[in-house]
Amino acid sequence: MDTFLQQMVNGLTAGSVYAVVALGYTMVYGIIQLINFAHGEVVMIGAMVAFSVINLLVPSGLPPLAIVLIGAGCAVPICMLVGYGMERLAYRPLRHAPRLAPLITAIGVSIILQHIALMIWSRNILAFPQIIPSRSYFIGGAAITTIQIAILAICFMLMASLAILVYRTPLGTAMRATAQNPQVAGLMGIDINRVIAVTFILGAGLGAVAGVLFGTYYGIAQYTMGSVLGLKAFSAAVLGGIGNIPGAMLGGVLLGVVEALGAGYIGDFTDVCAWGVPLAACEGGGTFILFGSNYQDVFAFLVLILVLVFRPQGLLGERVGDRA
């Protein structure tokens, strides 16, 4: 098997999910300069709701695809409601407060949501029932499963739809106008509270779908899954340039690929035997690996640190000539 090609396939799949989650961070940041740390929890709630519904429906004998769609169909509106609720109750009252206040509130909202999930679902790991038969296709030495194909297709479709909404519709233009100058947007008759609420709702809806896909991909969901996934998606948004929508898409995909390639090769690169060190473990073609692929999560944060040090505005952030 070709490690490089295989890890590219895996990386693109995970990365497209990161990208969809990252959009939620970047859209909210773009419009009110808030890092909504609770967004990862919205994604988690999406996965948990969908899994509960799916597990409930499995005995009903409905076709598997219908069951998954109903699960996602429940998760999306619930997450949208959570997204709207946090904007309305937690962030809107702090709209004009010093920036640290909503930021700390976001951390608080994240903790609250995680604990509500803990109360509803307990610490149990929800498993995704193997109802969809997964087939593998082989392309040039790498395998790609039907689930991976579905995830890639859905994520790229969502990203394309969002891009059309934001760059081609009056609502999207109003969102960008509000992001650039909320006061003048109001003077043009745009109800900025509504636009901001819609931004949260859209981000949460995307997060819900991403949560379902992510859970399906790894087969499990748990109340803590939002933290690491959220942090990775946030890193992706920063990598692309926080507040920049194409940046979040690019950042997410890149982060997925970097992470997968890192996980694929870190074992080979940190094999002490390959360095020629004469250890007992190396005899007869043995290996002594310092860091295995279980260190994969490290790469996202490595990327975050490198970006913050060398290009804090991100890859696509702050284009020249955009300032009046």
Added chain:
Amino acid sequence: MLLEVKALEVHYGGIRAVKGIDLEVEQGELVCLIGANGAGKTTTLKAICRLLPSSGKIAYAGSDITRAKVHELPRQGLVMVPEGRGIFPQLTVEENLAMGAYVRGRVDAERQYATFPRLKERRTQVAGTLSGGEQQMLAIARALMTEPKLLLLDEPSMGLAPMMVARIFEVVREIAKRGVTILLVEQNARLALELAHRGYVMESGAIAVSGSAKSLLEDARVKEAYLGEAAS
């Protein structure tokens, strides 16, 4: 009376920036509000648009708007072109104009392009890259897209070269001729008074003098302080 302001007071924290002014604009009139830096002109306009909380009465088209939300006023035909233009820098010229038509839901920029041919040439250009004069034209065109009844203009000639100032005043005259009522805030007192029907002179938060534009042009105090002529 299209706009009727009575005993308007605006505070910034402890600072009283507008100290109980009365101001009226009749349907079809062009009224100018002049005064030195910091007199409270912008503050007055912002209060009328509900960007700032205030006490006193503000009636527009016969109804009290002190409880209205900022975004509800353009729908009723009351629109402001803010100080410093306030264009959306990363949107294109076309998109900026579309935002002016947001409340009406129908984008028909051709009429604005006829008035401002320069904007038509630049329609797909990002607005932040326009020159200052072009940006001011865009800001005015965008406001006209809402089809206003009352247009509040806050220093449209600010920071522009003399040629462009003349062009902007010409545009204001044209808009007024079309029947749009205008309340114009200006530092360029002479040009503003030559254009306007009536004028108000504001000094540290209060109306110092008011009257017909003609009478203000001849007022000794106005001449000395705002028209750069020695009192005779």
